[in-house]
Amino acid sequence: MSDEPTPLRNGPVATAAAGAVPDEITIKLDGRTTAAPYSAGDTILQTARMAGLQAPSSCEIGSCATCMARITHGSARMLNNDALEPDEVDEGWVLTCQALPTSCTVRVEYE
Numbered sequence: 001m002s003d004e005p006t007p008l009r010n011g012p013v014a015t016a017a018a019g020a021v022p023d024e025i026t027i028k029l030d031g032r033t034t035a036a037p038y039s040a041g042d043t044i045l046q047t048a049r050m051a052g053l054q055a056p057s058s059c060e061i062g063s064c065a066t067c068m069a070r071i072t073h074g075s076a077r078m079l080n081n082d083a084l085e086p087d088e089v090d091e092g093w094v095l096t097c098q099a100l101p102t103s104c105t106v107r108v109e110y111e
């Protein structure tokens, strides 16, 4: 009976796992805050660029950390991370060139 739907035991977790994406990402860069429209599948770095922001970047493969920024609200997952330590990730740091939002509201701040 593999066609039977699996009962959901935990609503909020199940919703997040289904792939929540925001309509926009709030990005703070150089002291300015911008609401950048988000397109599903784009990274945070791509979203910043599409909004006309000069977000820092270099390798764009997740190795240099030039693009790092901190998620201060919401969540994101990285496709690749060869630069950040686990404690940095725990503190909310992401490599924006590899980061895809995973919550309906996301705020990211560059330092």
Ligand code: FES
Pocket (backbone or CB within 6 Å): 056, 057, 058, 059, 060, 061, 062, 063, 064, 065, 066, 067, 068, 083, 095, 096, 097, 098
């Ligand atoms: S630009 Fe190098 S890790 Fe993102």
